[in-house]
Amino acid sequence: MSEHLQSASALLLDPGGLGQQEISATLASLMARGVDYADLYFQYSRQEAWSMDEGVVKSGSFSIDQGVGARAVSGEKTGFAYSDEIVLPALEQAARAARTIARSGPDTGAVRIRQPQGETVRHYPPVDPSGSMQDDDKVALLKEVERVARKLDSRVRQVSVTLAGRQDVVLVARSDGLMVADVRPLVRINVGVIVEHNGRTEQGGAGGGARSDYRYLVEEGRATGYAEEAVRHALVNLESRAAPAGEMTVVLGPGWPGILLHEAIGHGLEGDFNRKGTSAFSGRIGERVASDLCTVVDDGTLAGRRGSLSVDDEGTPSQNTVLIEKGVLKGYMQDQMNARLMGMQPTGNGRRESYAHLPMPRMTNTCMYAGEQDPQEIIASVDRGLYAVNFGGGQVDITSGKFVFSASEAYLIEKGRVSFPVKGATLIGNGPEVLGRVSAVGNDMALDSGVGVCGKEGQSVPVGVGQPTMRIDGLTVGGVSV
Amino acid sequence: MSRPESVDSLDGSLHSRLQDAAALALDHAGRMGACMSEVSVSQGQGLSVNVRNGEVETIEHHRDKSMDITVYFGHRSGNSSSSDLSENAIRESVRSAANIARHTEEDEFNGLADPGLLATDFPDLDLYHPWGISAASAIDIAAGCEAAALAHDARITNTEGAGLTTYEGLSLYANSHGFRGFVQGSRHSSSCVVIAGTGAEMQRDYWYDSRRSADDLMSPESIGRQAVDRTVRRIGARTVATGEYPVVYESTVASSLLSHLVAAISGSGLYRNASFLGGCLGRQVFARGIDIFESPHLARGIGSAGFDAEGVATRSNRIVSDGILDSYVLDSYTARKLGLQTTANAGGVHNLTLAGTAEGGADQIAGLMGRGILVTELIGFGVNTVTGDYSRGAFGYWVEGGQVQYPVQQFTVAGNLKEMFMGIQAVGSDIDPRGNIRTGSVLIENVTIAGD
Numbered sequence: 001m002s003e004h005l006q007s008a009s010a011l012l013l014d015p016g017g018l019g020q021q022e023i024s025a026t027l028a029s030l031m032a033r034g035v036d037y038a039d040l041y042f043q044y045s046r047q048e049a050w051s052m053d054e055g056v057v058k059s060g061s062f063s064i065d066q067g068v069g070a071r072a073v074s075g076e077k078t079g080f081a082y083s084d085e086i087v088l089p090a091l092e093q094a095a096r097a098a099r100t101i102a103r104s105g106p107d108t109g110a111v112r113i114r115q116p117q118g119e120t121v122r123h124y125p126p127v128d129p130s131g132s133m134q135d136d137d138k139v140a141l142l143k144e145v146e147r148v149a150r151k152l153d154s155r156v157r158q159v160s161v162t163l164a165g166r167q168d169v170v171l172v173a174r175s176d177g178l179m180v181a182d183v184r185p186l187v188r189i190n191v192g193v194i195v196e197h198n199g200r201t202e203q204g205g206a207g208g209g210a211r212s213d214y215r216y217l218v219e220e221g222r223a224t225g226y227a228e229e230a231v232r233h234a235l236v237n238l239e240s241r242a243a244p245a246g247e248m249t250v251v252l253g254p255g256w257p258g259i260l261l262h263e264a265i266g267h268g269l270e271g272d273f274n275r276k277g278t279s280a281f282s283g284r285i286g287e288r289v290a291s292d293l294c295t296v297v298d299d300g301t302l303a304g305r306r307g308s309l310s311v312d313d314e315g316t317p318s319q320n321t322v323l324i325e326k327g328v329l330k331g332y333m334q335d336q337m338n339a340r341l342m343g344m345q346p347t348g349n350g351r352r353e354s355y356a357h358l359p360m361p362r363m364t365n366t367c368m369y370a371g372e373q374d375p376q377e378i379i380a381s382v383d384r385g386l387y388a389v390n391f392g393g394g395q396v397d398i399t400s401g402k403f404v405f406s407a408s409e410a411y412l413i414e415k416g417r418v419s420f421p422v423k424g425a426t427l428i429g430n431g432p433e434v435l436g437r438v439s440a441v442g443n444d445m446a447l448d449s450g451v452g453v454c455g456k457e458g459q460s461v462p463v464g465v466g467q468p469t470m471r472i473d474g475l476t477v478g479g480v481s482v
Numbered sequence: 483m484s485r486p487e488s489v490d491s492l493d494g495s496l497h498s499r500l501q502d503a504a505a506l507a508l509d510h511a512g513r514m515g516a517c518m519s520e521v522s523v524s525q526g527q528g529l530s531v532n533v534r535n536g537e538v539e540t541i542e543h544h545r546d547k548s549m550d551i552t553v554y555f556g557h558r559s560g561n562s563s564s565s566d567l568s569e570n571a572i573r574e575s576v577r578s579a580a581n582i583a584r585h586t587e588e589d590e591f592n593g594l595a596d597p598g599l600l601a602t603d604f605p606d607l608d609l610y611h612p613w614g615i616s617a618a619s620a621i622d623i624a625a626g627c628e629a630a631a632l633a634h635d636a637r638i639t640n641t642e643g644a645g646l647t648t649y650e651g652l653s654l655y656a657n658s659h660g661f662r663g664f665v666q667g668s669r670h671s672s673s674c675v676v677i678a679g680t681g682a683e684m685q686r687d688y689w690y691d692s693r694r695s696a697d698d699l700m701s702p703e704s705i706g707r708q709a710v711d712r713t714v715r716r717i718g719a720r721t722v723a724t725g726e727y728p729v730v731y732e733s734t735v736a737s738s739l740l741s742h743l744v745a746a747i748s749g750s751g752l753y754r755n756a757s758f759l760g761g762c763l764g765r766q767v768f769a770r771g772i773d774i775f776e777s778p779h780l781a782r783g784i785g786s787a788g789f790d791a792e793g794v795a796t797r798s799n800r801i802v803s804d805g806i807l808d809s810y811v812l813d814s815y816t817a818r819k820l821g822l823q824t825t826a827n828a829g830g831v832h833n834l835t836l837a838g839t840a841e842g843g844a845d846q847i848a849g850l851m852g853r854g855i856l857v858t859e860l861i862g863f864g865v866n867t868v869t870g871d872y873s874r875g876a877f878g879y880w881v882e883g884g885q886v887q888y889p890v891q892q893f894t895v896a897g898n899l900k901e902m903f904m905g906i907q908a909v910g911s912d913i914d915p916r917g918n919i920r921t922g923s924v925l926i927e928n929v930t931i932a933g934d
Contacts, residue, residue, distance in 0.1 A: 058592070276642065425864065428875045476934065
């Protein structure tokens with residue numbers, strides 16, 4: 001038994017007296033007549049958060065959640081139930097509820113539990129963040145970050161800092177007998193700053209994180225670096241003027257602006273929407289959907305990244321999935337059910353918020369590969385346009401393909417030069433068209449700093465994005481200045 | 483044995499089990515030396531089904547419980563939560579909260595609500611109407627909803643199906659001042675999502691209803707037909723020229739304006755000087771004639787509550803009267819920080835209502851507008867509560883001569899909320915009753931539309 005499976009079993013199964021025999025029997029009962037596939041998802045989640053405001057560490061919270069989800073899938077039908085008690089009667093009750101989608105009849109027989117063949121490749125260490133640092137040191141870290149932000153500039157009025165860490169131990173047992181475990185650490189720190197000058201108030205923010213322990217945040221001066229970045233961002237906003245309104249050339253900076261890929265392309269390439277034919281990308285594999293400068297992947301295997309997974313929430317190993325290669329649509333992101341129904345292979349994108357939620361195809365780290373151009377040359381090539389380097393959230397209408405993402409730091413480009421900063425504005429475009437308008441891709445591919453959260457059908461999961469500097473010839477900028 | 487295929491009513495012993503759990507937590511906190519403590523315990527259950535193309539797509543059974551405890555050592559606090567309500571887990575949870583409180587710092591404004599403000603009267607707000615529907619019946623209802631939709635208009639090309647959700651729960655808030663208040667409630671929802679058009683012309687829209695009692699829900703057939711009518715009218719959407727226009731926000735999206743107001747007048751932003759409405763108490767922030775108030779005791783209201791998340795008795799707050807800001811939205815902590823008294827809004831507002839100023843719904847209000855855009859959908863998060871700067875993606879209809887002409891898409895609506903609030907010229911009487919924020923359609927004078 002692998003080390004991960006051993007420790008997950010000890011935490012999740014042993015306390016309730018569950019062993020392979022009980023799991024095998026429950027899976028067999030889930031596999032009633034007509035059920036194609038069933039799984040049990042055991043999860044133990046422990047998280048903490050510390051926050052600082054007005055120079056005081058005002059609050060801290062700690063929480064534990066655990067439970068098991070039971071699912072039975074028959075064709076396009078899914079039955080699902082869960083319990084926050086991991087004991088046999090609760091497991092049996094959840095299994096009975098989940099299998100109500102099946103026709104009545106005898107069970108299909110025994111499920112023989114097996115472990116994955118070969119060693120599962122791990123993309124992060126099985127650490128527990130909360131234990132990686134003394135509580136006193138967590139408090140000291142918050143104070144240090146706050147102090148750095150405050151002393152940078154006298155216009156800083158408020159600094160808030162949040163430090164959060166969690167560990168998820170998951171164990172997936174499937175009707176094909178596979179049983180696999182994963183231990184997932186996740187840490188992040190966020191800094192928010194309010195600045196005021198001559199009666200004008202603005203905000204700035206920065207943060208980062210990883211599938212690692214708290215040491216990641218202090219290494220290489222990351223945490224204090226976010227404090228400096230948050231103050232710089234807020235001070236830029238103090239100088240910002242009204243943003244332009246209308247269609248114009250937009251240059252996106254490297255890293256987090258990759259939220260464009262997540263909204264414009266990523267969601268539309270998730271298997272469920274494409275199986276149902278409700279995505280603007282449905283049935284378009286093999287077609288050109290972007291300029292040939294664009295190669296976009298979803299890569300869950302990047303070491304320690306926020307969106308990475310060693311195995312997904314259905315036990316499928318994570319992988320690097322090519323979505324668009326040199327402008328041509330190559331593939332979708334799949335979970336088990338949608339892959340089977342579409343006659344495709346699962347891609348390790350089956351994810352769920354928790355044991356109390358159903359898995360579905362979700363992104364991991366969605367990235368565009370580097371091109372060859374110097375980013376400065378790309379900016380210099382624009383006569384008048386917007387240079388957007390930092391973003392808030394985004395959203396997409398999968399069916400019409402219309403997507404938005406909101407710039408929180410942007411500049412006007414005039415005659416090839418970055419001139420003054422402009423206020424935040426929402427950018428709106430059409431997913432299947434926007435990458436066709438990419439006319440330059442930089443050689444400066446960067447990943448985001450690791451604070452992304454993606455919401456779909458009410459479920460939140462951590463994700464990452466990345467891209468090089470990119471020029472888009474024509475995107476609507478939603479400013480106020482006509 | 484319970485019947486896993488349907489939702490049983492919450493069992494009668496649940497009150498005493500939650501009460502025992504809360505008492506144990508408060509008692510244990512006291513034993514550990516906490517001078518004050520508070521606890522919320524809840525348990526709920528539900529069922530949700532989705533039917534697509536006449537076939538069951540998902541059947542989900544929900545059953546949740548949780549406890550959240552905060553302990554105070556002097557003015558230091560710690561918080562802990564758990565889904566496990568066993569005695570051992572409760573003690574462990576209290577210990578974790580106490581451990582955190584050892585590391586947090588003194589904050590003199592921290593603590594429970596003042597005892598004199600706690601609710602002593604618990605009106606029956608008629609919030610609990612368990613449905614007890616079986617999965618099979620829920621599937622039949624959803625199937626009927628979708629079938630009505632698919633039969634309603636030949637331009638429907640695809641469906642995401644129809645759903646039915648039922649949920650009921652009991653929660654208890656208790657604190658070391660001796661307060662103990664139960665809330666028992668239910669909520670049932672019915673929805674339908676359909677698609678019209680093909681390829682690059684595809685459009686999707688939906689309709690739903692959500693109520694405390696299943697008796698109040700719109701019929702499944704009308705929900706299906708409403709979803710279809712909203713979807714087919716989107717076909718053939720054009721772009722719009724960049725410029726300044728008046729807009730009408732249909733009631734379904736107008737409520738978002740009030741959520742931005744709530745964010746701006748909530749204590750947590752105000753004491754940090756992080757709100758564009760800081761220092762505006764007693765000043766005009768909306769156009770004359772605009773009234774906004776809370777009605778926490780509406781029978782069957784989605785946001786109804788006899789007490790807030792700290793046990794403070796709720797009351798009918800006037801937030802804005804004739805355009806003047808009358809009240810902030812405060813809990814005990816932020817009220818103390820601002821030198822004010824709590825407005826019983828720990829945990830949020832209760833049935834916040836923007837009073838109508840004109841008869842009729844979106845079409846009548848668009849008639850008042852003459853020429854501009856009727857906005858029926860907003861996407862994205864481009865709202866800055868510090869500055870009031872506003873920029874969101876939208877879908878809607880071009881209006882000319884007071885009449886809807888054609889659908890428009892891929893544009894943004896931008897302005898500053900301060901000016902947008904002052905620019906509200908009319909509020910329709912078509913109050914959307916499905917949520918905690920209630921408003922009719924809203925006419926706003928010039929905003930910037932960015933299109934092509």
